Amino acid sequence: MAAGKRAANRYYSGPPSDHFDGALFFNPDGKPPGRFADLLKWQLNGGRSKWPAAHPSPYPQAKPDRRVEGKMLRLIMVGHASLLVQTAGLNILIDPVWSERASPLAFAGPKRVNAPGIAFSDLPPLDLVLVSHNHYDHLDLATLRRLKRSHDPLVVTPLGNDAIIGSAVPGIRLTAHDWGDRIEVGNGAAIHIEPAHHWSARGARDRRMALWAGFVIETAGGKVYFAGDTGFHGGTNYRLMAEKHGGFRLAILPIGAYEPRWFMAPQHQNPEEAVQGMKLCNAAHAAGCHWGTFQLTDEPIDEPAQRLAEALAAEGFSHERFRAMRPGEVWDVPSA
Template sequence: MTAPGRIPPCADHHDARGFRNPHDPTIRTLRDVWRWRREAVPAPWPDRIEDPPQPPPARLGPGRIAATFIGHASFLLQIGGRCVLVDPVWSKRASPLPFAGPKRVRAPGQRLADLPGCDLLLVSHNHYDHMDLPTLRAVRQRWAPPAATGLGNARHLAKAGIHAARELDWWQHVELAGLRITYVPAQHFSARTPWDRNRSLWGGFVIEAIDAPLGACVYFAGDSGWCPFFAEIGRRFPRIDLALLPIGAYAPRFFMRTQHMDPDEAVMAHRALGARRSIGMHFGTFAGLTDEPIAEPVEWLARARAEQGLAEEAFVTLPFGATLELPAGA
């Protein structure tokens, strides 16, 4: 682990200037941005979708794993008898501005107050659709859980009153709340302003129950393009019970390819990981974040499963607010 604010040099993915992707750079020029704005034909999204209410999740014992889909990339995970909030976002916009930026068209699938607890908080990277300071502040005020994130991100969490977040480099781990948390690589980038691009690290998490009798392992990808990291994570963690994989925000492809998987690539990632089950995420929540139609990621995932010979139950999407529960280590 690294002290908050210190970025060690000389790794394959960072130096004194910041962080980088070792496999496929996600550098985007102003010309790329102008091309997107000039050629884009964003699909229309509805102003609002009302999802059927789901029962609040109950706290489970150590023999069960559960994932409750809040929306976009926000989940309540239950593993080893602990409740873990990952990338929680309850705000109306994924933006630094309350009046502009990607706007929520679906309410969070569960109210924060209805969750059974939060023993640990994980934040994958600093983009506004994953790191929402008002929500993080509310989580701290309600539960004050320990927190873990990537290098360079603790300074942001401190603005939400979270002053002891553990910063991790790729492949580093820490034990918190009876769980072993490993920060694993992803192919993406970071920025909260035009002036801090790639000054903090992005990644995913592997969460393992230390004292669960049958063992339990959950992988949360964060944001990532398709890359060799998935196979490497699968080699290092050969028993992933549940993987949470992004399937949306992939259009236009020329612009998003290196940083966001499409559903075909998400199925490839599921196979590369060797995961027992997967849940799709990062879709259908914030208008203005991507150009694809709101329903396309889920429809495409169904086609990708069939074309790649994957059973329907192996890689699913959940209704907003719904919970998938399975036995640990079965």
């Protein structure tokens, strides 16, 4: 039975673990994605807010420096969950999406309401691309093809996603890893692959065949935690990160795509949970992502930033400690 299950997974084959049953990946002591009937119930509930067709960022498109050296840490928001991290002489791009839609279709699906915060032609030389999982708002093959041609970066991704990327982008430099792995990347830096509470699919028949993850970027200037797409999951993974890494100079945390809670809570945290996550993982500063570019769920476009501000005020934190990042915004993150 186990061998038959493994053969059915088109992306990955390997031994069972505490998050892989021999056929599919899962969230330990967690919850799977909702059923198709639940999806239909949500789509038909009439609770979806109307987003504007265009919602320009208050920031102009950024023009990054070629390199940021030493312990300086610069974060630039591209949009949604796409961000550029510059530190220790490295340029690291996370979940890059420059396409107009987060969709398998060019003519349908969530369409961006603001331009990327960096024009593609203005990207600095890229060393690494981190791809957290295979949902279309995070793994954009069209963008990866462009990056291969223009920059030829090393792509680091969780298990199984290499099969998707490698078959679509021949010759791309690619490495795939499990939760808990650590990869040396030069300049005294390393990437850790860490757990997230989420799921994966590119279509209706490949659910949970590829792994999802967060990343920790370790450099001489401190550690940066990108939580990926994640449900709060009782704070389990945040506590694990604090125990393993001690704390973070910066945590990049999702704050959007959370309504309705009865359907989204296991997979997408809300702003209040993000603030608790910042506390639990012991992050000196945090940047909010996964909001304001692609409408994926029901909440109004500006609600994540508003609720984040309220949650910070309730905890007595400055809004400068946890920024809801907008495309083009550049943040030189203070030392921890």
